[in-house]
Amino acid sequence: MEFGLSEDQKLLQESIGGTLDKISPLERVREAADKGETQAADIAQALAGLGVYGMMVPEAHGGLGLGLLDAALVAEMLGRHVAPAGFIATAVMAPIALAGAGSKAQQEAWLPKLASGEAKAGAAIAEAASGAREGAGVTATGGKLNGKSLFALEAEEADIIIVADKAGGLHLVKGDAKGLTEVKLTSIDLTRGLSELQFDNVEAEPLSSGDAALTLRRMIDAGRVMLAADTLGAGWMMIEKAVEYAGERKQFGRVIGSFQAVKHMCAEMASELEPCRSLIWYAGHAFDTVPEEASLMAAHAKALTSEVGRFVARTATEVHGGMGFTDLLGLHYWFKRIGLNRQMLGSPERVRHEAAALQGWVAAD
């Protein structure tokens, strides 16, 4: 019985964290945000060097064949450093889609390139995960896609995009396919790529060699665990920054961190957020080894961490007082990253409803 990280997993997390300390400091994040870079080449290259893009790719296709818990450790570090780098779509959801539903030829064509970081993938599955807004949705007829998908992740400059259609089928679309229009969406979080994709008779390869419905389900589950882990990392960084600031800032002749009003805000943040780590670890473990619990645990991890993340983001900002509200400290990059994570792939209310349905607690209409 061992509920915890292996030595290898601790080392993995340390090495990713150490690298991001160097290559993704706040100044670099700020520069990328100002330039509109959501996939900074230098950061992507360093992550590729650490094998990050091959983690979820099977060893037979040049990857490391690791599990979702390992990927969650990386996502946590990316959130901690608000890294302007693709990960959730290109390193987690696309490999799951190809390995789960791709043909041998599709796997051979793309998995090794994704693993090395030579190719990037986006994912357009928001309608399946969160429901359709503004009547969005993609229909597939005769190998052609029509319609639109909102809130595609990491689709900018992607070589391939995994698209879910309205019927739950999965498709592989080339990033430069004819008839595909990508409209960049500007969100609060300038470190992540978000797009609207418009399809006008776009040629697509179906991903239909495995169980596409199950594969789409697993893409969503995995994505939710990654978003939760990203919020965990971003949230803990905000707590650490709040504690540090409160230890330096003086008012009424003493550091504000010695006031119980401030200390208790910090204690509340830590005691709400730390149990999320245990739940995220289990959700990652369940995805890899307890498939019947994977969707429920992913939903709960996403919902709980999103709720706690919102509390931490506002409270840590309040601890910083007026400075937290300014652009000077850059604390808002974390605040906004947590804000984006909450809305993507199912808001807390929506995923809790799914969690209830998974347990048979929602009567059929």
Added chain:
Amino acid sequence: MDLTYGPEYEAFRAEVRDFISKNRDKAPKRFGVSRPSEESIAWQKLLIEHGLTARTIPKEYGGYGAEPDILKSRIIAEEFTAAKLPMGLANQGISMLVPTLLELGTEEQKKKWIEPTLKGEVIWCQGYSEPGSGSDLASLQTKATEDGDDFIINGQKIWTSTAHASDMIFCLVRTEPDAKKHEGISYLIFPMTTPGIEVRPLKTMTGHAEFNEVFFTNVRVPKKDIVAGRGQGWYVANATLKHERGMLGDPNQAGTRLKEIVDLMHEETVDGMRLIDHPIYRDRLMQLQARVLAMQFHGLRLLTAASKKEDPGIARLIVKLQGCEINHQLAALAIDVLGEIGVLYGDSPHLRAHGIWQHRYMFDLGLIIGGGTAQIQKNIISERGLGMPREPKPAKA
């Protein structure tokens, strides 16, 4: 991450199951209200003989004498819970006094007290809090003055659960009035039958007297009945409180209560609609389910750390605060889904489950306050867990 136990532990689990199948008819039906019943005492002796409680207490003091193995303790708990059988006794004597004597008692004290305490023959109460000394326990004022080979004790204790039914008390008293507040306290153990002790029940908001007040008037206690030395009481008490905080906020208890609410929401209806089908009630249930699951996995994480003798740091410090809060919110949800029925109490018609949810809602608020208030927990988390500075002492006027 490996949530299997492996062959050695599964063999141990098989032994526990074997014991349960052979002995389940010996489990007590009546537990006794404030003192264990005859049946409970017999069950306790049987469990000790088989290493299913008092497992790591040395044989010479009446325990089973096994090496500490936290996973085996967990397997025992899992199997007894699954079989719905009562575990070994868990009163303040067993949970708090015994570990303290093992760590700090004299050989004579260990020989005299541990075995009858484990067997449920000697019941203890804890004399710590005073009316003027709650969160600031070290300011306690109950005086013990020297008189030859004895101390003479005068003062008052409060929140003394089971005092009315106890044989003995472990008690903090001020023996060194001139020392600094933390250094003037001693830890004494003495019989509740000693002349000069008066116990008055303390009725709480639940309507029951779960606690007592204890008054000492010229109570004579031999000096030899001290644990560790004079002025060491604060240190001894901290060794004991460490054991108490582990008892509060158990995540598996929250899991059991969550299941009870799930059943309740499937059985009860409003306007003919099952409560589980009510989307707002159900959403509150789902929010709490996530928190309960998180704390259950958190418990496994702490268990692993303990079995590897690693310090889990802040992860451990939050357990009392979070665990008690979640239990309280569970009770609140059960009351809310029941609507007006939720306020019924006592022996009212239409009462559900003997009014247990209102009782828990009130009693669990007591647990948020007791054993270190939520605010004291937040001080501990911020100071020891996050390294934040202590509140400066007010300047003397």
